[in-house]
Amino acid sequence: MNLLTLYDTEVRGSLVAPAPGYRVERVGPIVRLVGASPDPNDNAVTLAQLTEADADREIARQIGFFGALGHAFEWKHFSHDQPASLPEKLRAAGFEAQEPETLVALDASQNFADADLGDGIRIEELKNPGALEAIGVVNTAVYGNLRHSEWLVASIAKEKQSDPDAIRIYAAFAGDQPVSVGWVRHKTGDMFGSLWGGSTLKEWRGKGVYSALVAIRAHAARQQGCKWLTVDCSPMSLPILERRGFQRLSTTTPYIWSPKV
CATH class of the missing domain: 3.40.630.30 (Gcn5-related N-acetyltransferase (GNAT))
Structure with missing residues (x-):
């Protein structure tokens, strides 16, 4: 199993809530974080194991779920996620892309x-x-x-x-x-x-x-x-971390969906 697969399994697929007031749940191919507040920092799709055939349906389901709560949420997209068309599908569904960052890892x-x-x-x-x-x-x-x-x-x-x-x-x-x-x-x-x-x-x-x-x-x-230390880093931090021995694993882009007011 390669490092990215291990990362997806242990980190992105974790069902452990980060703190009281949050819950993490797996629903089909989706792992999502649900917070008590409507802020997108508290609500997210952390892992989506999708195909071209089911991506639009699952995007609509998550919009329906968080929309019913009145919550904005972040869909954290990684460049190795499938299908390759997922970013354009998210934009078409009303998500707004934020600044991309780079996931790097270091042998601890x-x-x-x-x-x-x-x-x-x-x-x-x-x-x-x-x-x-x-x-x-x-x-x-x-x-x-x-x-x-x-x-x-x-x-x-x-x-x-x-x-x-x-x-x-x-x-x-x-x-x-x-x-x-x-x-x-x-x-x-x-x-x-x-x-x-x-x-x-x-x-x-x-x-x-x-x-x-x-x-x-x-x-x-x-x-x-x-065993492995990771950073989702900005362009400013990337060269410093690479000099420290961190290696690039993937590019990450937060996509934010907000309820219409």
């Missing part, structure tokens, strides 16, 4: 050196709920979306409270100012772990901060028995 047994940080920069693990505000501070500064930052902080806090060992969160500080944040998800016994976040204030990019956060999170996952 690789023990690379920590990145050098400048004087005055320190990295801390964020364990207390109040400390998670650093995530909101950095993400609002980088993306300018206060509503999404508030949702992200609340979601991660709930996840951390539900299963403290399955997510570890880190921030880089210059003095008392958080300048970059990132977290790693890995459940003991799972083959795959994943890196998330990595947002860095513009004035602190190119100084090794992002690389240092990658290193400390990779080390944490390895200690918990992670």
